[in-house]
Amino acid sequence: MPDKHRYPIPTRKYPPRVEIPRQVARRDLRHNVGAMLSLAFLLTLILTAILAPLLATYDPRAVSPENRLQPPSQEHWAGTDLFGRDIFSRLLYGTRISLILGIVAVAISALPGTLLGLLAGYYGGWVDGLISRLMDVLLAFPGILLALSIVALLGTGLSNVTLAVGIAGIPSYTRLVRGSVLTTKRELYVRAARIIGCRDSRIMFRHILPNVLAPVIVLSTLNIAWAILNASALNFLGLGVELGTPEWGAMLNEGRGYLRDAPWASIAPGLMLTATVLAINLLGDGLRDALDPRLRA
Amino acid sequence: MQFKNTVVPMIAISVLLLSLTACPAQPAVIPTSTTPAAPTQGGKLIYGLTLVPSGIDPHVNASSELGIPLTSVYDTLVYQTTDGDFVPGLATEWEISDNGLVYTFHLRRDVTFHDGTPFNAEAVKFNLNRIADPETKSQKAVLMLGPYDHCDVVDEYTVKVFFREPYAPFLDSLSQVYLGMASPTAVQKWGADYQMHQVGTGPFMFKEYVPKDHLTLVRNPNYNWAPSIFTHQGPAYLDEIEFRFFADPATRALALESSEAHVIGEIPPQDAARLAKNPSFRIVPVPIPGQPLQAFLNTAKFPTDDLRVRQALLYATNRQAIVQTIFREYSPVAWGPLSAVTWGYDDSVVGMYDYDPDKARTLLDEAGWQDTNGDGIREKDGQPLAVMAYLMSWGYIPEVATMLQAQWREVGVDFRSEQVAYPAALEAARLGKHNLIMFNLAGSDPDLLRGFFRSDANFNWAKINDPQLDALLDEGARVRDSDKRQTIYADIQARIMDQALIIPIRDYVNLNGMSIAVQGLIYNPQGWFPWLYEVWLAGTGE
Numbered sequence: 001m002p003d004k005h006r007y008p009i010p011t012r013k014y015p016p017r018v019e020i021p022r023q024v025a026r027r028d029l030r031h032n033v034g035a036m037l038s039l040a041f042l043l044t045l046i047l048t049a050i051l052a053p054l055l056a057t058y059d060p061r062a063v064s065p066e067n068r069l070q071p072p073s074q075e076h077w078a079g080t081d082l083f084g085r086d087i088f089s090r091l092l093y094g095t096r097i098s099l100i101l102g103i104v105a106v107a108i109s110a111l112p113g114t115l116l117g118l119l120a121g122y123y124g125g126w127v128d129g130l131i132s133r134l135m136d137v138l139l140a141f142p143g144i145l146l147a148l149s150i151v152a153l154l155g156t157g158l159s160n161v162t163l164a165v166g167i168a169g170i171p172s173y174t175r176l177v178r179g180s181v182l183t184t185k186r187e188l189y190v191r192a193a194r195i196i197g198c199r200d201s202r203i204m205f206r207h208i209l210p211n212v213l214a215p216v217i218v219l220s221t222l223n224i225a226w227a228i229l230n231a232s233a234l235n236f237l238g239l240g241v242e243l244g245t246p247e248w249g250a251m252l253n254e255g256r257g258y259l260r261d262a263p264w265a266s267i268a269p270g271l272m273l274t275a276t277v278l279a280i281n282l283l284g285d286g287l288r289d290a291l292d293p294r295l296r297a
Numbered sequence: 298m299q300f301k302n303t304v305v306p307m308i309a310i311s312v313l314l315l316s317l318t319a320c321p322a323q324p325a326v327i328p329t330s331t332t333p334a335a336p337t338q339g340g341k342l343i344y345g346l347t348l349v350p351s352g353i354d355p356h357v358n359a360s361s362e363l364g365i366p367l368t369s370v371y372d373t374l375v376y377q378t379t380d381g382d383f384v385p386g387l388a389t390e391w392e393i394s395d396n397g398l399v400y401t402f403h404l405r406r407d408v409t410f411h412d413g414t415p416f417n418a419e420a421v422k423f424n425l426n427r428i429a430d431p432e433t434k435s436q437k438a439v440l441m442l443g444p445y446d447h448c449d450v451v452d453e454y455t456v457k458v459f460f461r462e463p464y465a466p467f468l469d470s471l472s473q474v475y476l477g478m479a480s481p482t483a484v485q486k487w488g489a490d491y492q493m494h495q496v497g498t499g500p501f502m503f504k505e506y507v508p509k510d511h512l513t514l515v516r517n518p519n520y521n522w523a524p525s526i527f528t529h530q531g532p533a534y535l536d537e538i539e540f541r542f543f544a545d546p547a548t549r550a551l552a553l554e555s556s557e558a559h560v561i562g563e564i565p566p567q568d569a570a571r572l573a574k575n576p577s578f579r580i581v582p583v584p585i586p587g588q589p590l591q592a593f594l595n596t597a598k599f600p601t602d603d604l605r606v607r608q609a610l611l612y613a614t615n616r617q618a619i620v621q622t623i624f625r626e627y628s629p630v631a632w633g634p635l636s637a638v639t640w641g642y643d644d645s646v647v648g649m650y651d652y653d654p655d656k657a658r659t660l661l662d663e664a665g666w667q668d669t670n671g672d673g674i675r676e677k678d679g680q681p682l683a684v685m686a687y688l689m690s691w692g693y694i695p696e697v698a699t700m701l702q703a704q705w706r707e708v709g710v711d712f713r714s715e716q717v718a719y720p721a722a723l724e725a726a727r728l729g730k731h732n733l734i735m736f737n738l739a740g741s742d743p744d745l746l747r748g749f750f751r752s753d754a755n756f757n758w759a760k761i762n763d764p765q766l767d768a769l770l771d772e773g774a775r776v777r778d779s780d781k782r783q784t785i786y787a788d789i790q791a792r793i794m795d796q797a798l799i800i801p802i803r804d805y806v807n808l809n810g811m812s813i814a815v816q817g818l819i820y821n822p823q824g825w826f827p828w829l830y831e832v833w834l835a836g837t838g839e
């Protein structure tokens with residue numbers, strides 16, 4: 001009789017279900033309120049960018065001096081600027097520029113950054129030395145200063161600003177990927193791949209790359225915010241977009257001269273920039289929490 | 298970590314933004330009576346400068362900003378009244394030879410430099426030779442000196458100045474701080490470092506200059522040789538003047554309102570309109586002679602090489618709207634290459650190319666430009682009608698360009714632009730990469746047009762090569778008879794506008810804002826430079 005209860009009775013009828021990491025990540029993310037709100041905001045923003053011509057109440061470039069510096073009203077939801085342009089419509093079109101710029105800039109940093117990191121981490125030796133020293137040089141400058149110098153070299157313009165911000169972002173990827181590769185390449189499956197005679201490129205791209213990608217995705221998300229902010233800073237300084245382009249940073253700068261009389265001209269683009277960058281950061285943080293197994297208690 | 302890296306600057310920006318917008322206007326209360334009493338002695342004036350000059354030796358450097366403080370440090374041989382007449386300064390009288398090649402100056406005998414050395418004919422010779430010496434690397438004064446040849450000292454207080462050819466603007470040049478009289482002893486003593494230790498004969502003495510921060514002048518207690526343009530003799534009223542820099546236009550009105558400065562130039566029009574309503578402040582608009590803000594059209598580059606296109610651009614420009622939007626009621630619309638207050642200005646240009654978009658469209662049609670693909674921009678032989686502009690960031694150039702872009706689009710012209718720093722703009726303009734570049738230069742003599750429209754001029758940004766215009770410009774510099782000169786410059790202005798070389802936008806007006814405590818401040822005929830000798834502060838002793 002007593003033997004019957006010698007061992008603890010299993011509380012479950014079935015063995016515990018093994019959750020695959022992807023599902024865990026998805027669930028974690030879904031339970032993160034901030035990240036989900038941010039995601040909703042960003043999706044709205046993307047829709048706005050696509051539908052800007054339909055949503056805008058005015059031509060974002062149309063000048064009408066007789067309507068200059070009007071406060072927000074039913075006609076002009078966010079007021080008008082010095083030239084009587086409708087700020088709300090300009091904000092909508094600005095969404096397009098900022099989002100595209102952020103994504104393109106991140107692509108410019110992530111692709112070469114990841115590749116360089118992969119090479120440096122995998123081959124080590126002089127390849128690593130060369131790439132790492134090069135990245136150290138780039139990292140020695142604050143991102144915005146580096147971007148400024150690149151714009152000074154390439155000339156002004158939206159595409160050059162995007163390129164500059166993209167290049168300035170490369171080192172962070174290289175460092176991140178290099179570090180991950182250093183640990184991953186000691187894994188058993190990598191050694192196995194080598195033993196069965198896989199070529200280096202196959203080992204790097206088929207075996208190592210998929211396993212270092214998660215942090216790259218997180219960094220990319222966060223970097224979109226960084227890129228948008230820095231590009232706005234360059235546009236604020238008048239180095240980016242062409243005259244009249246409804247870009248948030250440029251709008252901030254245009255409004256700066258008459259802050260006292262028409263604060264809305266600067267506040268509106270400032271708020272959009274703040275909200276967008278904040279949302280992307282919150283989403284990025286959510287992604288990191290979800291994807292990084294070390295953070296899971 | 299990444300989160301922090303992005304979020305911190307972001308928060309900083311928004312906080313900055315909010316703090317800037319949230320702080321209410323704090324009108325400075327300056328105790329003062331509204332009716333100016335007799336001038337009081339003493340007090341320290343704080344004068345806001347708008348640009349940080351790269352160098353401040355008037356013989357060497359070209360900045361207009363340096364003249365604001367240094368006009369009070371240096372006396373000039375002659376003074377120009379606001380009516381344009383020349384009156385004695387350090388020279389009591391002068392004769393000009395019939396051929397216009399020799400100027401004889403008789404000098405005051407009672408003048409000493411701030412360092413105690415006497416002012417005499419040798420000093421004049423020293424100064425003019427210093428400017429002309431290539432070693433000095435003068436950027437502006439040497440150009441103002443024109444075809445100067447040499448100086449002869451006749452006796453201690455008589456000096457003869459010789460020219461290689463007649464040079465009409467000489468007295469105008471001599472009346473400006475760039476040809477002010479510096480102490481030869483001090484110049485020799487300090488050498489390359491002289492700009493930090495300047496010594497003149499003026500009503501204020503140079504005390505200290507900390508680049509990018511402040512420049513201080515103190516009263517010259519021995520001053521007793523004020524020219525007749527002033528109402529009193531003896532030392533100046535103020536004890537001390539401190540010049541501070543307010544380079545960001547957005548900070549200038551704030552600096553006045555928070556009593557950080559008594560006077561500041563170049564107040565943004567929007568702020569000036571607000572300050573004008575405040576009884577504690579006065580806005581003093583000073584029209585600046587010289588060139589208006591204008592867009593030079595490159596006659597050597599497609600498509601502005603076609604006169605009809607240039608004329609169409611002029612007709613398509615609604616200057617009234619531009620001026621009302623950006624410069625408000627303070628600036629007059631400009632019609633020609635000289636602003637209306639410049640000597641030699643000819644009013645027959647008024648109304649030329651008045652806003653007429655239909656005429657612009659007709660001209661473009663005639664020139665073969667049609668919108669064939671319906672994108673709102675005209676084309677010819679598959680090329681869009683696009684003009685490339687290089688824009689500097691000062692003087693409301695980007696704002697004006699924004700208006701031009703919108704106005705020209707109405708008639709089917711695509712305005713493309715790049716914002717560049719001053720040296721890059723000069724380089725682009727020199728190479729002729731532009732269709733359009735905006736600029737203006739101040740100057741009280743119309744001879745300044747020679748530097749822009751002569752075929753070999755450095756700043757020939759219209760890339761014009763017109764032998765007749767060259768001849769007129771040369772003659773204008775030589776002829777001394779003022780009626781004849783006037784006719785020549787009338788021809789020049791008409792010729793420039795007939796060929797549509799420029800689009801004049803607005804006459805330059807410097808909006809000076811000042812506390813009502815500031816009394817007796819007047820500006821010299823160049824408009825930029827204040828005469829601070831008779832300034833006093835009402836209600837001082839704070």
